Amino acid sequence: GENVEQHPSTLSVQEGDSAVIKCTYSDSASNYFPWYKQELGKRPQLIIDIRSNVGEKKDQRIAVTLNKTAKHFSLHITETQPEDSAVYFCAANSGGSYIPTFGRGTSLIVHP
């Protein structure tokens, strides 16, 4: 089955800096890569996703890149703000499957 590795487990940045979270996957048939944000005590919520036929997707201050050859994808947050502090999860869906495999999560701390 699919295996998703996520790094780093903790990321601490100053407000205004950029943050990058990286994930690798094992199943070359995976074709859907969502990112979820979970604020303290809240539910995970989808913030951005990308499909395997696209190399990059951007939504305001967040962007996701995908390298199918290397089987890795990354989340980029620019101009970080304290409200970006949360745990971020990457995930991968194998082709034809509706079951995402989640990474272990990255705790992002943005210091004012």
Add this chain to the structure above:
Amino acid sequence: DAGVIQSPRHEVTEMGQEVTLRCKPISGHNSLFWYRQTMMRGLELLIYFNNNVPIDDSGMPEDRFSAKMPNASFSTLKIQPSEPRDSAVYFCASSGGATNEKLFFGSGTQLSVL
């Protein structure tokens, strides 16, 4: 739509007791997931239903755990008997319709087994 609705929000019980967690998915979604979240193991998939049928229950820890989905608008996760190591946050999520693979999570149930 009110989103995925879970109950109760918090459950405190004693070891050996039966615990039942409930979930109402988003109307029109045909996939339902139960996850368990702990610091040690992250988000673990317990079971996945599609069109009310259990498709993948390989994540269910042991026979003490059972899940049902009697209709498209209701699912339960039952633990009997409960043990302290079952303490975790249990999330229900649904997906389907026009949003396909995107998961919508409920607020979760914080379970504490004493």
